[in-house]
Amino acid sequence: MADEFTNQYLEWIREGLAQPGKTQIGLAHHLGIAHPQITQLLKGRRNLKVHEIPKIAEYLDRPLPNSEVKQVVPAMTIGRVAGIVEAGAFREVDEFDQSEPVEIALPRDELFPNARQLVFDVAGDSMNDLRPLPIFPGSRLVGIAYEDVEHLVELRSGMIVVVQRERDGGHFREWSVKQLELFTDRAEFHPRSTNPKHKPIVVRRDHEADEGVRVAVIALVRRVMNEMPGF
Numbered sequence: 001m002a003d004e005f006t007n008q009y010l011e012w013i014r015e016g017l018a019q020p021g022k023t024q025i026g027l028a029h030h031l032g033i034a035h036p037q038i039t040q041l042l043k044g045r046r047n048l049k050v051h052e053i054p055k056i057a058e059y060l061d062r063p064l065p066n067s068e069v070k071q072v073v074p075a076m077t078i079g080r081v082a083g084i085v086e087a088g089a090f091r092e093v094d095e096f097d098q099s100e101p102v103e104i105a106l107p108r109d110e111l112f113p114n115a116r117q118l119v120f121d122v123a124g125d126s127m128n129d130l131r132p133l134p135i136f137p138g139s140r141l142v143g144i145a146y147e148d149v150e151h152l153v154e155l156r157s158g159m160i161v162v163v164q165r166e167r168d169g170g171h172f173r174e175w176s177v178k179q180l181e182l183f184t185d186r187a188e189f190h191p192r193s194t195n196p197k198h199k200p201i202v203v204r205r206d207h208e209a210d211e212g213v214r215v216a217v218i219a220l221v222r223r224v225m226n227e228m229p230g231f
Contacts, residue, residue, distance in 0.1 A: 008065050009048055016060030030059040051078045079106040079117035079142060085162055087126035087176040087191060087198050106142060109222060115148040118219045120162055120175065127177050130192040139226050141177060143219030155217065157182045162219040163189050163201065177221060
C-alpha cells in the first residue's frame with residue numbers, strides 16, 4: 001500500500017475508535033488478532049492488510065474513507081491457518097500470543113463469499129474412515145467460520161464440522177473434526193475412525209458435555225486439501 005493510502009485509512013480507523021463503545025480491544029477481537037497488533041498498526045509499525053478493511057468497516061460501522069472506491073469481490077481470498085485439529089489433544093491457550101497469523105491464498109467460497117475461511121491441519125486418525133472420502137493425518141481442512149454464517153446456515157446431521165472443547169475455564173482447548181448427528185434432545189459429534197479409542201462427543205441442549213466441558217462448533221468444513229510428498 002502507498003503511504004498516502006495507508007495514512008488515509010489509519011486516520012479513518014482512529015476517528016472510528018473515537019466513537020462511543022469502539023475500542024482497540026474490541027476491534028482486535030473482531031479481526032481475530034491480538035490487541036497489540038492494533039497498537040502497532042496505529043503507530044505505523046504493522047501493515048494494514050487489504051482483506052482486513054471490510055471487517056474494520058463492519059466493526060466501526062462507518063463507510064470507507066473514499067466512497068468513490070469500488071469494492072470488487074476478488075476470485076481469491078485469504079485463509080488463516082488457525083491451528084491443529086486432533087481428537088483428545090487439549091492445548092493450553094496463550095492469551096498473550098502476539099505472533100502474526102499464518103495466512104494462505106484460497107479460492108473464495110462460492111456459497112459464502114463474505115465468510116472468513118479458517119484452515120486447520122489434521123493430526124490423528126479420528127476421521128480416517130469417513131465415507132465417502134476419509135480425512136487422513138496430514139490433511140489440511142478449509143472451513144468457514146460458523147459465527148459468520150450461523151444466521152444463514154442451520155446445522156444439519158451429516159455435516160463435517162470443527163468442534164471446540166474448552167476446559168479449566170477456557171485455559172485449555174481441543175479442536176477436532178467430527179461428523180454431526182442431531183437429535184431432539186442432544187447433538188452428537190462423531191469420529192469416523194478405524195481406531196476404537198475415539199468416542200463421540202455428546203452435548204445436551206444446555207451445551208455442556210460431560211464433566212462441564214464447554215463445546216461449540218467453530219467452523220463448517222468445506223474442503224480437504226492434501227500436499228503430495230516428495231517436494
